[in-house]
Amino acid sequence: MIRVAIIGYGNLGRGVERALKQNADMELAGVFSRREPATVQTDGASAYPLAELEDYKEKLDVCILCGGSATDLPIQTPAITKNFNTIDSFDTHAKIPEHFANVDRVAKEHQTVSIISTGWDPGLFSLNRLYAQSILPEGETYTFWGKGVSQGHSDALRRIVGVADAIQYTIPNNDVIEKLKAGEKMNLTTRDKHLRECFVVLAEGADEEAIRQEIVTMPNYFDEYDTTVHFISAEALKRDHQAMPHGGTVLRTGTTHEKTKQVIEYNLQLESNPEFTASVLVAYARACARLAKEKRYGAFTVLDIAPSYLSPIDDATLRRELL
Amino acid sequence: MIRVAIIGYGNLGRGVERALKQNADMELAGVFSRREPATVQTDGASAYPLAELEDYKEKLDVCILCGGSATDLPIQTPAITKNFNTIDSFDTHAKIPEHFANVDRVAKEHQTVSIISTGWDPGLFSLNRLYAQSILPEGETYTFWGKGVSQGHSDALRRIVGVADAIQYTIPNNDVIEKLKAGEKMNLTTRDKHLRECFVVLAEGADEEAIRQEIVTMPNYFDEYDTTVHFISAEALKRDHQAMPHGGTVLRTGTTHEKTKQVIEYNLQLESNPEFTASVLVAYARACARLAKEKRYGAFTVLDIAPSYLSPIDDATLRRELL
CATH class of the missing domain: 3.40.50.720 (NAD(P)-binding Rossmann-like Domain)
Structure with a gap:
């Protein structure tokens, strides 16, 4: 033992x-x-x-x-x-x-x-990046995260004056993943890869529009993403957002001889991170x-x-x- | 070096x-x-x-x-x-x-x-089975192959009297894969997991219906599967079926505490096996x-x-x- x-x-x-x-x-x-x-x-x-x-x-x-x-x-x-x-x-x-x-x-x-x-x-994604790039040296590796809660982004929301509580989900752009798997060459920006979805409980008297603006323009956290903000009650937050799902995808698209496309994908769907x-x-x-x-x-x-x-x-x- | x-x-x-x-x-x-x-x-x-x-x-x-x-x-x-x-x-x-x-x-x-x-x-699929079962000891591992050419099944077709040439593709049942990933418990038979698609060039004078019957009822190779048979010309076989694509999926669905579902998926899409x-x-x-x-x-x-x-x-x- x-x-x-x-x-x-x-x-x-x-x-x-x-x-x-x-x-x-x-x-x-x-x-x-x-x-x-x-x-x-x-x-x-x-x-x-x-x-x-x-x-x-x-x-x-x-x-x-x-x-x-x-x-x-x-x-x-x-x-x-x-x-x-x-x-x-x-x-x-x-x-x-x-x-x-x-x-x-x-x-x-x-x-x-x-x-x-x-x-x-780091961990399983790291070793999959390593296997994939070693096997297909000519190619690109992409990592997508989610759907899952980002603790750092949730904390950033909670620090805004007028926000009583909040949670943020990172959502991978599945259309982009499918296009990459189909062999499309894409010049991806940060905004293309992930979406951000926020569920926010307002403090009493807080201005919904002002807070929405403050969120979607927040540097480092949200300004480079397409961000959706939902305002919900404290009860709804507690009822619907206690699970800690997460996951993501490591994708390697490469070519062997000339234009022969090869795709290696590793994917996790986790109900509890x-x-x-x-x-x-x-x-x-x-x-x-x-x-x-x-x-x-x-x-x-x-x-x-x-x-x-x-x-x-x-x-x-x-x-x-x-x- | x-x-x-x-x-x-x-x-x-x-x-x-x-x-x-x-x-x-x-x-x-x-x-x-x-x-x-x-x-x-x-x-x-x-x-x-x-x-x-x-x-x-x-x-x-x-x-x-x-x-x-x-x-x-x-x-x-x-x-x-x-x-x-x-x-x-x-x-x-x-x-x-x-x-x-x-x-x-x-x-x-x-x-x-x-x-x-x-x-x-054996190889990358084997080590993914090992990682996945070691991390999620309570669960099931499924391997799906394809879409890709099975050399053994293609050879079996070519041995039939009246078949001039042939190729067989193994095709994974993607509906089943999606249901497993969604957490559905399934009692899968061989027939549920893969389909078989045959492209056959008839020898002169061969009877199409008789050969179709011989294929779909062939023990060990086709009788346990849903098999589709297409009769094509020698030119079409040469023109459309020279690539050697393959791939497949290793899927581990497991639970951690009680009913918390966790899914690990490894997928290959290969234009040249x-x-x-x-x-x-x-x-x-x-x-x-x-x-x-x-x-x-x-x-x-x-x-x-x-x-x-x-x-x-x-x-x-x-x-x-x-x-």
């Missing part, structure tokens, strides 16, 4: 707890949180103070870090990797090289394994335990790990059943 | 020659064929007698074996792996474990590397050379190889650009 700890218990941590129940070769040793353990409402797992994690050094094979990329993981992943094999979903794209270097240094010094930036983007991300983390936690057993210390990403490391099934059976 | 030889020069070998021109870190040392070299019409590569391959032992990094799975590869891959790193597209699913064992034994004894059963199915297969072989030839440099001798499949091994780009750049 691979003994796993969850570090941090929000939507992602809860998803990991659920995913572990689907994997018979793994057991959850506990949830470690900065919060008072009694206040952590798990689906059954025991909760412990994060400060006591080191006491469990001999009792854990992998720690799955479920904190945020902005402030938690840059500190937590290197710190916890001093004593444990770790896996995180660090997703601040521009800072991945620095995070990798920090974690790699600690892991090699302390003889542990860490897999960083796991999930679906955090639960799916958690499922990816759990599969890579298995890989992490195996790499540690092989003493391959250091930091890894999904790009460095053979597919068979994600599976509980032995290699001979995989060859027989999947090839 | 990775120095590559092509062993066997049919559609696949020609595709490899073309693919190598798209990869600046690889060079084609020559085509080795059982045919008289002067009769091998390449796209520019030098042709040599296969019997002289051993003389090139110090001049080649990887041999890409482009023979057939029925009789060539079971003999050639183990034999050539005695002296060279090799890669093949062996695709007789039921015999892969035996082929792997034979090649693995030779490769370990002679300190070479061989990657077997590369291509898209042999050229795409060749492109996959060439990317894995790069991995083969790297494994040999690391002295990781033995047989491998796509399931055992980290994605980054397929790329000519260094790991730090891949992390910065693809994660």
